[in-house]
Amino acid sequence: MWPLRQMLQPRHVLPIHFDNIIRINILMMQVKYCAGKNIPFFAQNGGSGWAALNLTNGIIIDILPLNKVTFNTDKTQATIGGGVSVAEAMAAGAAAGAFILTGNCDCVGALGAYLGGGYGNLMGAYGFGVDNIISFNLVNAEGELKTVTEASDPDLFWAVRGAGPNFGIVTSAVIKSYPDSNLTAWSTALVFPGEQITDVVKAVEALRPNLKPSQNVFLYLTNNNGPVILVTGFLLHATVEEGKAAFAGLYALNPVFENSGVLPYAQWNAGAASFCLREQRKPGHSVGISQLHPEQWQEIWDRYVEFRNKPGAENSVVIIEIYNLAKGRSIPSSTASWPHRDVNAQAIVIPWYTDASLDNDAIAFAQKVRNIWKSTETKSTTYINFAQGDEGLEAIYGDSLPRLQTLKRKYDPENRFNQWFNIQ
Template sequence: MHVSRVLVSASLFGLSLSASSCNGKWATLVQSTLSSSTTIQCAAANQRWSDFAAPSPGAVVTVGNENDVAKIIAAASKTNTPFLVQSGGNGWADTFNISSTGIIIDISQLKNISFNKNKTQVTFQAGVTNEDMINAAWDNNARVSVSTCNCVSLLGATLGGGLSRTQGTYGLNIDNLISVNMVDASGVKKTVTPKSDPQLWWALTGAGANFGVVTSATYKSQPVPQAQNTAWTGLVFFNESQIEEVITAIDQLTLEPAMQMDIYFTASPLDGKPGVIFLPFYLGSEEVGRQKFASILNIGSILDTTEVIPYNTWNSAGDPFCTDGGRKPSYTIGLKKMEPTAWRNVWNAYTEFFNSYAEANLTTILTECYPTAATAKSVQSDGSTSYPFRDIKCYAIAIPWYTSPSIDAAAIAWGQQVRSYWAASAGTSCTSSYVNFAHGDESLAQIYGSSLGQLKQLKKKYDPYKRLNQWFPLS
């Protein structure tokens, strides 16, 4: 079907969308039922973080309020119109199956955030990004657990588990969820808490995209005055000849609850050439932070930019990764071990790819490491969430980054090669791939781990017609 790029606004008189311009069968059904702030745009998919395997819908409906999400899903269900919900647009998986007969329900404009009086809870809508939440929390003398990059939607990350720099102290994002308002696969609104429907809650907290569209949520918040809302962090640059030493030290370091660390192979901001950058994070003072990470810092870096910085800048180092557009078919694996020889192979593969394609000079190997003991034991070990990988220490991701589709085949081969180096030395009995970082070529057992069997059963109950089937579908 040929679709034109026509922007049609809902008005008091209903949507004036013609069948010839934009997925008309479906639009006729929702006509005049949506709020005036909801818009429909034909064909032009919203900007996404990666253009590789991006959905190609017949229409993008940008919703103005939560009720409209329910109406749109009900109409889509009645007409068997495939739909995909999009918030931050950062999902890079190749599991999308949306073409001109399908629609994207864009929830990114749902931006309300409100704190309770004593700042122990925050209620927010589905379009709220990590950056939105950080800024609101900062203004409210509060600290809310968010993920590492500003552009990611807080709920998008949370529904897959939600890794966070502070997860050793406050748990994964899912451990901070108190209740959600969602729309189910047939367009019915529900409020779900751990008590109201324990099975659905369990499924939502790790495989959420398969079970509902969450339009808003209530989440834990910590009252922390701005002056105390700080951490010690920053970039530490190493020489490539130190890779084995750095990797060994990272592998041997047991992270305490207040600690977190990343390591990158990426174009160095110092000279644009491939570099090795370590990023320690300590929820405390510089003095204690340096002691905790001494085994790595004592290797001797080229440059150490760490300092104590306020909560509203913790994510700043990740801002370059938030750049939309380009092709980034990424590959991941969960690691309990980091083996120096494997990482030398990864470095060699990284520099070879980087040097082979001038336009791929933002290609990055990113590895995030978290304190497993805290998330596995002290925070939430009662099995009330389906996130299966609380014992994984490090999440490694190979991100090829370029614009020309002619590089796709080489990028895919490169990403798979890097992943195989890691897989051979991951220290796990089964290969694991965190759903939010996975590529889409993995088995469902790799994605959902020990939760898979139960999730499949619940999928039959809560989504029997397989409508929520765009993000690592369980059926």
């Protein structure tokens, strides 16, 4: 979120104002203008991508004002504007008494997260974000607005759900929502000293294949007046007793700090608020992994401590995200272009600092940690929303890449949409 690309200066930022119909018409005209003048452009909502952005002499089209959320009568479908943030989507869901699958960081664009695959706290119950899209409105390379469904255009519906920014600007989407009389989950935060790194990793790995359907666990190397290990846990609809029982193996390690409780839906992401800080350098690197290897983690810890001890780098973080994937894997991979349902966990390293003189050290640190994880994997995979840009298209798009490239030539032959892991 706001990595090195925050320093790149586009030629202009074009906002969209007025009501939604006028906003979308302006957006269509902006795309036509840029295409006609051969000006590079990029649509932005949350501005939270980690990848480098090559738009030093182009235009960013700001779609933040497209931020309405509406529901159908029975609250089983929500229409999400292209400018809606995760926080806005969750607040609307809470007010309507219905869950909306979102990412876990409030400032991220809700639909941007969806179109890349869509991890989130509710995926154990409802699948990935791409599985919850019913239809979407898209401004294409000709500046035309079209509504896309699986029935109306199965190829484009498939392609956008995994590689959306290559095919157009999604102005809104109709997604599944889930009415619920109990919009709560149990959450915990457990802190351990660095000396316990191997034991904590063993406990997290033991939990990974045994997660309950709506349970997830995250492992962090992070800062709390010094480097510490943080484990967070989530269990939908659980009581305090049920939650602690589900994470008994970690509680047995006697954390030095524990904070747990039942949280309302709109507050689930509060613990990740620091990730939304702007004007920071965060060149994140990540890879999908099949499991945690405890023997790797003393070296990872040592490298983390070495880098975060540099002046100004104390907020750097290493993250493992693990979800119950049974629901998502029950849906065939062929239904969407997003290819990585078989990945068991997301491994992420984020050097975090403000001084540009640390750039080289930061990249070296991140690549070293990522390479440790990759050394025990049989193939390299990267979740597009966590990607840096040096991974290669095969790691991002997997087996979907050849078909995506064919469809790119059909739907965007001039390669107008070329700023986000361009598949041409």
